[in-house]
Amino acid sequence: MGWFALMKLVNFEFKAHLSDAAHVRATLKSLRARSLGTDRQVDTYFHVPEGRLKIREGRIENSLIFYHRTNSARARRSTVEMMLLPRRNSMRAILTAALGVLAVVDKRREIYFVGNVKIHLDRVRGLGTFVEVEAMTRTGDIRKVRAQAAKFQKLFAISPADIIPQSYSDLVLEKRAAR
DSSP states (O other): OOTTOEEEEEEEEEEEEOSOHHHHHHHHHHTTOEEEEEEEEEEEEEOOSSSEEEEEEOSSOOEEEEEEEOOOSSOEEEEEEEEEOOSSOSHHHHHHHHHOEEEEEEEEEEEEEETTEEEEEEEETTTEEEEEEEEEESSOOHHHHHHHHHHHHHHTTOOGGGBOOSOHHHHHHHHHHHO
């Protein structure tokens, strides 16, 4: 996929507090997950009338991402439009000038794949540690990706109470408001 090519995806995903990283890593090893490495990523979220728009800047992943997802405390559907970007670009400066920054999320992310399922182990500055699972499809086969998300929730021993309904940007904004 070349720079500036638009990808449309449907994800079934969840994010949860990570209390047992060793168990998740051991499970990933047993599944022969493909590791892309660890990336320090800065996600800048912008003011938009609906959905969420962010630019991700890192060593491994650089992209412009727009998505719609409900905040619910379970695995949920997300529609995503994403454009890969070159590592050094002016997109953040342009979007900051045009839309204004809503929130910035700074994280250290381990990135793994098991087939079409992307798994992140995140240490988010000021928020803590999390696991995020995204079962992705371009064809819209929701039943398949929903089942995959449920499978990983069970494999990682994630209880429903551990699932976080908000995005990291929402958590950053909540923390800022609480000060």
